[in-house]
Amino acid sequence: MAVQQTPSHLGRLIVIELLVSVALFGLGIVMVAGDFKEILMETEMAKQSIESLDARPSFYAFNHRGRAVFRNVALKN
DSSP, rough: OSSSSSSSHHHHHHHHHHHHHHHHHHHHHHHHSSOOOOOOOHHHHHHHOHHHHHHGGGGOOOOOTTHHHHHHHHHHO
16 A cells, blocks of 8 residues: 555656656657648638738727827818
C-alpha cells in the first residue's frame, strides 16, 4: 500500500505516474487531432478582392460630430 511506503519511494511513484499520464495525454492528443490545414497567404488573398481588404466595418462611424460642427454652414446655404 502507498500509505505504508516511505515518503521518498512515494515521491518517485508520483513522478512516474505523472510522466506516464503526460505521455498518455500526448499520445491521445496526437491520435485525436486531425490533419493540419495549410494556411498560405496566396490562397487566403485569392479568396478576397481588393475592395474587401480595404473595407473595415468596425471603423465606420455614422454618429459623428460633423452635423454639429457644420450646422451653421448648412443653415446659411
